[in-house]
Amino acid sequence: MKTIGLVGGMTWKSTLEYYRIINEHINSKLGRFHSARIVLHSIDFELIYSLQEIGQWKEITEIIAEASLSLEYQGADFIVLCSNTIHKVADDVEKSLNIPILNIIDVMAKKISERGLRNIGFLGTKFITEDGFFGYKLKSEYGIKVIMPDINDINYINSVIFKELTNGIIRNESKKKIFDIMDNLIEKGAEGIVLGCTEIPQLIKQKDTKILLFNTLDIHASAAADMALHSV
Incomplete structure (x- = not known):
């Protein structure tokens, strides 16, 4: 081993x-x-x-x-x-x-490709969503288009991550808002959602939604x- x-x-x-x-x-x-x-x-x-x-x-x-x-x-x-x-x-x-x-990008891309998906929504910190880092690598290396939230939603998710989840705080209000953001990404053409922060699975779980989730931590x-x- x-x-x-x-x-x-x-x-x-x-x-x-x-x-x-x-x-x-x-x-x-x-x-x-x-x-x-x-x-x-x-x-x-x-x-x-x-x-x-x-x-x-x-x-x-x-x-x-x-x-x-x-x-x-x-x-x-x-x-x-x-x-x-x-x-x-x-x-x-x-x-x-x-x-x-x-x-993590390589193993995530493999899982997305195994499901035959080409358009994926992404939730993560502002440090990798604002500059398109993950989106560029997934598109250029794997042909997967990444649909990001708008800037206000990016900032909201970032706030939840660092003010709540990193401190073990779970709020139903935050959960509902992030599910709304996910619904918006699906409406824009996303076929599933990448939980692109290892803290987000504390709040967002597959059992709570019919949207296909990719839990990058798992x-x-x-x-x-x-x-x-x-x-x-």
Whole structure:
């Protein structure tokens, strides 16, 4: 079994979910008392968020690269960045490593393509929705068109993520509003919705809607477990 290097803490709540899903997936495949081989570097998210707010992505790249290198030195066979937004620097971070990063965009695109979809709605932080980062990569590399919320809805979702979900606050009012935003994306032609922030699944769940959801946290964590098992 390969050793997974998790760069977590962004936030610690979603990192807990990565740990749980990976281990449950491994145990379901191998049985008995098996669990994943994991090394974790947990980052103080206050620093990352502060740098995101002022657009200091070079500094963020250096922090994530240092964390990833420490995991490589500890024996990780590949890296999992436990955050959608942090994948904005994934390509640059990977250049400093001798091991691969399991990119959340690649595994998400595979799942979308398996369903035969070509138009997808996207919910995430303002840092990756305003500049079209995810949309560009999905379109240019996988032929998937991404339909983003309008700027007011982007700001609303961002506020819910950082003022509520990162603090474990779940509000029905926020849930209803985000479902309304999702309905608008479907009306614009989206065939499903990507939950493009690892905090959003705290609030938005498949059981609460008929809209096809792509939970990137679950998809990414499950893919990490599968990648770890390739050497079994």
